[in-house]
């Protein structure tokens with residue numbers, strides 16, 4: 001992927017767009033050791049070595065993140081009024097096109113994955129891919145075995161029929177119950193609508209895992225970290241992106 005030199009340096013957080021333009025014109029930037037004075041010059045951050053004032057920069061375009069999404073923030077690239085998950089990441093991630101994979105409702109907490117890789121993002125969300133997503137839900141009322149059976153059979157939600165889903169009841173009390181469920185689809189409000197369909201309002205929803213990725217227990221709400229190489233590899237595998245396909 002080719003990038004404009006000034007845009008990339010600004011996205012990396014080295015300075016504002018106008019500052020980096022001035023620096024480039026002044027001869028501060030080099031690509032593969034050759035000074036480049038044209039801010040609009042394009043280069044390939046995956047292959048070319050970029051340096052600023054003689055210091056090599058980490059020019060990766062591909063960044064992949066897991067976040068413990070807190071309640072109260074929107075899953076959106078930006079919003080004129082409300083705080084979004086992108087506001088919890090450093091600006092550079094927005095600059096290089098890092099986007100959430102799917103969405104969690106504003107009041108849902110838990111694992112949200114971000115990637116700059118549009119192909120990976122698209123594949124993970126593709127309806128035919130059936131990536132497992134595990135949620136923990138606190139619901140109103142007592143959950144019973146018949147609810148688990150209804151989930152397993154698949155639920156008619158009006159505009160679509162949810163595929164059979166595993167529901168594991170962890171605590172069942174008259175006031176509230178706690179359960180874990182795994183779904184392979186990701187329709188709008190799907191978990192809440194499935195519980196609604198069996199007469200239980202969701203009071204709290206938390207995503208514990210996404211495909212092969214488990215939310216890192218060291219991440220408190222609002223915290224994030226980059227995926228490890230092994231996690232990224234597992235995610236790419238879940239998306240059907242094998243080494244051979246990529247080559």
Ligand code: URA
Pocket residue numbers: 103104105106108188189190191192193205
């Ligand atoms: N299903 C929902 O209803 N809400 C979410 O945030 C995620 C899945």
